Amino acid sequence: MSPAMDALHNAQVMNRAALTRRLVAKLTDQAVIGGIGNTNFDLWAAGRRPENFYMLGSMGLAVPIALGVAIAQPKRTVIALEGDGSLLMQLGCLSTVAARGPRNLVIVVWDNGIYQITGGQRTPAAAARTDLVAIARASGIAESHWAADEAEFEALAERALGAPGPWFIAARIDDKPAVTQTERDPVRIRDAFMRGIGSRG
Amino acid sequence: MDGTPSVTWHGIVAATLRQNDVRLVTYVPDRVLTPLIAAVEADPFFTAFPTTREEEAVGIVTGAWMGGMRGIVLMQTSGFATLPNALASLACACQIPLVMMVSERGTLGEFNLGQAMVCRTMRPVLDALGIEHHTITRLDETEFIVDRTIRQAVATQAPACLILSPLLTGGKRFPA
Ligand SMILES: Cc1ncc(C[n+]2csc(CCOP(=O)(O)OP(=O)(O)O)c2C)c(N)n1
Secondary structure, three states, X not given: OOHHHHHHHHOOOEOHHHHHHHHHHOOOOOEEEEOXXXXXXXXXXXXXXXXXXXXXXXXXXXXXXXXXXXXXXXOOOEEEEEEHHHXXXXXXXXXXXXXXXOOOEEEEEEEOOEEHHHOOEEOHHHXXXXXXXXXXXXHOOOEEEEOOOHHXXXXXXXXXXXXOOOEEEEEEEOOOOOOOOOOOOHHHHHHHHHHHOOOOO | OOOHHHHOHHHHHHHHHHHOOEEEEEEOOOHHHHHHHHHHHXXXXXXXXXXXXXXXXXXXXXXXXXXXXXXXXXXXXXXXXXXXXXXXXXXXXXXXXXXXXXXOOOOOOOOOHHHHHHHXXXXXXXXXXXXXXXXXXXXXXXHHHHHHHXXXXXXXXXXXXXXXXXXXXXXXXXXX
């Protein structure tokens, strides 16, 4: 078994809402793109920030959107929060990220092994014991890591916010739904985000 | 001045993108788009790179626009056919001035039945989503259509699609 595989199986099962709060507590001016469903709902629950973009549809596009923001604003760190099922839908984006090598991009993946929001069906990756961190590393993202527990998640987040990326951090999480829901107003969300990151006055 | 950049469709497109400060070009390649891709990749004004899917290219250009940088997505007709969900749920829902440029396969001498069929879905999808689209057939109209379409997309915060007809580009030749 590869070291990454060991890390996957040794990683503790954590909680998305709790980890999201821990991450958000560390932020200053970083932009955050929250992926479809639970991922952006728990970002919303962790406290409204003008630098957050809550992606209500377009499953799988949190990382590409974050890459776009990172290219447009190279001085700002941009974080993509994405579910494992969503990432599986757009795995090629990891090669695109690796090819561009944005130093200011951090990808965080919540791996519950299921499509929680649609009924908890198991993903093919979970059935096959696919290791998402190994995929990210093999795609060319050198800083790809499993967070073994909350303390390591925090330590990795600190490193990622301070040192050049791109970073890929994955956490195994439980099967809990999000603790609340985002207000569904895409135009307002987009406009607030643009004002929050200074691209609109 | 040898005149080449301004008298080809791709020279006009590249110059018009530049005039409108469209700096980011993401694409999944197509044979007909090759000279445009080569032109923008050779020009340091542009940040141009391929993606693995057209949806990904749409996501990147959307993020860049929200971050203050204008972009365009280049693709083939078949690539456009992978996009309705991303267009509806992201570009249309969030009112993003996503400019797309599609090299039209499937018409005027197509040799691949699949391309011909997928081509028939493109304009109905654009119409169903209420996305402004123009088909460029003539060199002398290219600058006007590209320039005005970009301006309108930005001013009205709406996605738009430019379709490059084989009448303009020559298309892909029937293999002899
Ligand atoms: C293209 C597309 N296919 C399917 C869906 C339905 N859908 C919405 S969320 C979701 C599951 C997302 O899974 P994951 O990212 O792992 O997040 P989780 O629900 O487990 O938190 C699915 C299948 C969709 N919105 N878009």
